[in-house]
Amino acid sequence: MDFNDAPEEAAFRAEARAWLEKTLSQPNAKASLRIEGPEGMKAAKAYQKKKAEAGYVGLTWRKDVGGRELPPIFSVIFGQEEAKFQAPMGPFAIGLGMCIPTVIAFHSPDKIKRYVGPALRGEEIWCQLFSEPSAGSDVAGLKTRAVRDGDDWVINGQKVWTSGAHYSDYGILLARTNPEKEKHKGLTMFVLNMKAPGVEVRPIHQMSGGSNFNEVYFNDVRIPDSERLGEVGNGWNVALVTLMNERLAVGGSSGPEYAEILELARNTPSPSGKGTLLQDQAFRERLASWYVSAEGYTLGKYRTMTALSKGQTPGPESSIGKILNANRMQDIGNAAIEAEDHYGIISDPALAPMQGAFHNAYMWAPGLRIAGGTDEILRNIIAERVLGLPQDVRVDKGVAYKDLPGGR
Amino acid sequence: MNFDFSDDQKMLREQAQKFLAEKSSRKVVRDVLNDAAKSHDPALWKGVAEQGWLGVAIPEEFGGLGLGGLELCVLAEEIGRAVAPIPFSSTVYFFSEAILAAGSSDQKKALLPKVAGGEVIGAFAISEGPGAPSPSSIEATFDGAKLSGVKIPVTDGDIATHAVVLAREAGGTSLVLVDLNQAGVKRETLATLDPTRGHAKLTFNKAGAERLGKAGEGWNLAEAVLDRAAVLIAFEQLGGAQACLDMAVDYAKSRYAFSRQIGSFQAIKHKLADMYVAIELGRSNAYYGAWALSTESAQLPLAAAAARVAASDAYYFAAKENIQAHGGMGFTWEVDCHLFYRRAKLLAVQAGGPGVWKEKLVRRLELKNAA
Numbered sequence: 001m002d003f004n005d006a007p008e009e010a011a012f013r014a015e016a017r018a019w020l021e022k023t024l025s026q027p028n029a030k031a032s033l034r035i036e037g038p039e040g041m042k043a044a045k046a047y048q049k050k051k052a053e054a055g056y057v058g059l060t061w062r063k064d065v066g067g068r069e070l071p072p073i074f075s076v077i078f079g080q081e082e083a084k085f086q087a088p089m090g091p092f093a094i095g096l097g098m099c100i101p102t103v104i105a106f107h108s109p110d111k112i113k114r115y116v117g118p119a120l121r122g123e124e125i126w127c128q129l130f131s132e133p134s135a136g137s138d139v140a141g142l143k144t145r146a147v148r149d150g151d152d153w154v155i156n157g158q159k160v161w162t163s164g165a166h167y168s169d170y171g172i173l174l175a176r177t178n179p180e181k182e183k184h185k186g187l188t189m190f191v192l193n194m195k196a197p198g199v200e201v202r203p204i205h206q207m208s209g210g211s212n213f214n215e216v217y218f219n220d221v222r223i224p225d226s227e228r229l230g231e232v233g234n235g236w237n238v239a240l241v242t243l244m245n246e247r248l249a250v251g252g253s254s255g256p257e258y259a260e261i262l263e264l265a266r267n268t269p270s271p272s273g274k275g276t277l278l279q280d281q282a283f284r285e286r287l288a289s290w291y292v293s294a295e296g297y298t299l300g301k302y303r304t305m306t307a308l309s310k311g312q313t314p315g316p317e318s319s320i321g322k323i324l325n326a327n328r329m330q331d332i333g334n335a336a337i338e339a340e341d342h343y344g345i346i347s348d349p350a351l352a353p354m355q356g357a358f359h360n361a362y363m364w365a366p367g368l369r370i371a372g373g374t375d376e377i378l379r380n381i382i383a384e385r386v387l388g389l390p391q392d393v394r395v396d397k398g399v400a401y402k403d404l405p406g407g408r
Numbered sequence: 409m410n411f412d413f414s415d416d417q418k419m420l421r422e423q424a425q426k427f428l429a430e431k432s433s434r435k436v437v438r439d440v441l442n443d444a445a446k447s448h449d450p451a452l453w454k455g456v457a458e459q460g461w462l463g464v465a466i467p468e469e470f471g472g473l474g475l476g477g478l479e480l481c482v483l484a485e486e487i488g489r490a491v492a493p494i495p496f497s498s499t500v501y502f503f504s505e506a507i508l509a510a511g512s513s514d515q516k517k518a519l520l521p522k523v524a525g526g527e528v529i530g531a532f533a534i535s536e537g538p539g540a541p542s543p544s545s546i547e548a549t550f551d552g553a554k555l556s557g558v559k560i561p562v563t564d565g566d567i568a569t570h571a572v573v574l575a576r577e578a579g580g581t582s583l584v585l586v587d588l589n590q591a592g593v594k595r596e597t598l599a600t601l602d603p604t605r606g607h608a609k610l611t612f613n614k615a616g617a618e619r620l621g622k623a624g625e626g627w628n629l630a631e632a633v634l635d636r637a638a639v640l641i642a643f644e645q646l647g648g649a650q651a652c653l654d655m656a657v658d659y660a661k662s663r664y665a666f667s668r669q670i671g672s673f674q675a676i677k678h679k680l681a682d683m684y685v686a687i688e689l690g691r692s693n694a695y696y697g698a699w700a701l702s703t704e705s706a707q708l709p710l711a712a713a714a715a716r717v718a719a720s721d722a723y724y725f726a727a728k729e730n731i732q733a734h735g736g737m738g739f740t741w742e743v744d745c746h747l748f749y750r751r752a753k754l755l756a757v758q759a760g761g762p763g764v765w766k767e768k769l770v771r772r773l774e775l776k777n778a779a
Contacts, residue, residue, distance in 0.1 A: 001413070004410070009409075259777060262774070281767075288717055288770050289717070292721075293689065295696070297689075299411070299692035299696050300689075300692040302409060305409040306412045378681075380678075383681045387657050387680055389661065390661065392677075
């Protein structure tokens with residue numbers, strides 16, 4: 001057992017680190033992934049272009065599409081080093097992590113050539129159009145229709161929770177092409193030009209106050225058949241490839257951790273009125289549990305890296321990370337607010353501890369527990385794909401989509 | 409990055425699994441459970457000695473195999489999985505490790521080869537009554553030659569040949585090495601939650617004994633032994649917890665209710681997924697403990713505490729929810745769920761309970777953060 005890189009990994013890490021230092025020159029352990037405003041976007045695009053020119057985008061992709069055909073461990077290593085800097089990579093994560101790999105796997109050679117380069121250099125941004133108001137966990141139950149008309153498909157319907165739709169140039173769109181078939185079998189995947197007539201993007205106002213996601217409406221939007229990804233009716237299998245890539249793209253926790261609440265507790269009176277909160281036994285026990293959870297997550301990633309380093313593919317067991325992180329974030333945010341007693345209700349960054357980071361965690365965590373697979377769906381995934389438990393009894397097996405309750 | 413056991417260590421695991429499946433079958437465990445006169449299986453103990461496991465971490469010059477802590481972690485996990493009815497943890501993680509850490513070369517020469525050979529069964533005696541012991545609570549006394557006082561409970565104290573005892577000496581505490589087969593030692597067996605391991609109350613009345621390590625250093629030495637043992641016990645706990653999850657998964661696939669496998673119900677799925685999450689969390693923390701143990705890292709105290717807290721939580725959760733998943737069958741004597749539920753509790757308290765370790769964890773974290 002050791003935590004050392006293999007020699008070629010160490011060399012790559014040093015090279016990446018040197019490039020990042022030269023390019024970004026601002027190491028920051030608490031890198032923010034949020035891009036705010038046109039200035040932020042400009043900076044992000046400029047960084048992405050340099051990154052592509054230096055050969056750090058698409059590390060695992062085929063060489064003929066502009067990749068380097070490196071094993072996934074190299075992507076992880078670059079990501080680790082990049083996370084130590086204030087790298088503005090937010091707007092490209094979904095496109096490069098999920099959409100473009102799907103394009104590479106399923107599109108025609110000339111279209112691959114058309115799309116991959118600009119995405120790689122950050123000239124074009126992509127989003128993923130899967131979830132719908134009535135199809136979240138059960139995304140294969142989606143309603144958005146694609147009807148063939150000559151060489152085109154005509155799209156009508158609505159997507160929701162689309163990150164970055166408002167600044168995206170393209171999206172991969174999962175739509176229903178045949179409601180006469182079973183729900184998983186009547187779907188087809190397309191590349192959608194987000195600027196096409198009939199595409200309307202509306203921001204979602206989240207309970208946290210911010211707007212990181214959108215609704216996307218389609219009114220007679222036309223997509224040429226040449227922008228179809230995979231066979232008609234094979235959209236679900238195409239989507240599984242996209243979602244498999246999501247697993248490798250999952251990030252770490254972004255909120256305050258045990259170390260931050262430990263510091264807070266050092267200077268907060270205990271509920272008993274004697275000593276500090278950090279001296280309070282009940283608080284200490286919870287602190288121990290958060291530490292075990294956070295460390296377990298980090299160390300679990302080292303186990304995943306070990307598997308990657310040996311050429312193995314990480315399986316659905318990495319679903320654990322999001323369950324742990326989202327719940328810990330919520331608990332720590334909640335505990336910090338309660339620790340402040342009545343004062344804890346104040347979220348004003350000028351008055352609240354850590355400029356309101358605990359309050360942000362409290363308000364953001366409910367979304368994190370739902371996004372990218374709810375706690376419940378992730379438990380199903382662990383139960384079915386890791387433990388091998390049988391699927392739930394399905395009322396939708398062998399039934400045409402149009403005849404399903406809630407279908408059309 | 410190589411945060412995993414080596415191929416050789418994995419091979420050792422396979423051998424251990426095969427050996428224990430045969431020699432420490434559930435029938436062997438139950439024979440000890442059902443027979444009030446038995447608190448371990450002597451044939452299994454002999455077999456374990458022949459495999460060389462008792463001396464895995466003992467240097468070759470003292471009759472061991474001279475392998476390291478990682479190999480011991482591998483064995484511990486398998487022993488936990490098998491709920492093996494042998495005094496392995498007392499003898500190896502506590503007694504042998506205490507002598508390795510604090511013993512003089514004469515003490516090592518006298519005892520370690522016999523540990524490796526299975527002739528010496530060791531015990532580690534700190535507790536004197538209800539509640540977590542502290543340096544000031546210890547009442548047993550050592551005068552440089554004689555030991556007096558009461559230790560209760562002492563795991564495997566009914567069958568141990570020797571014990572390492574924490575006793576008061578000259579204003580502080582010392583570790584004391586005592587041969588239990590002498591007139592000054594009285595043993596009374598104790599009824600406990602886990603009859604697959606023996607327990608005794610040991611009363612010392614001017615028993616002949618010798619110091620282990622320096623006078624006054626007893627508490628610190630004991631803490632160091634406990635840190636190492638905590639990692640090893642964490643692996644036993646994870647082996648047991650994994651066995652519970654495996655049992656629950658098998659049962660959930662084979663048991664039908666409402667004309668469907670109960671494993672198809674989300675209430676069962678999510679329970680089992682939570683067991684898996686708890687075990688993996690424990691495993692990642694225990695791996696770090698194993699790394700710290702095998703490299704003598706300064707991180708060991710914090711890593712050991714995290715491993716112990718995570719593994720204790722995981723085993724308790726897996727053991728109780730395994731019973732729940734089995735329904736009424738799980739509450740019967742005949743179904744094996746309770747073997748794990750019993751062992752889970754013994755392992756959770758025998759080296760200091762979860763509350764004690766959470767406190768140690770936070771104290772060590774404060775030190776680290778202050779540094």
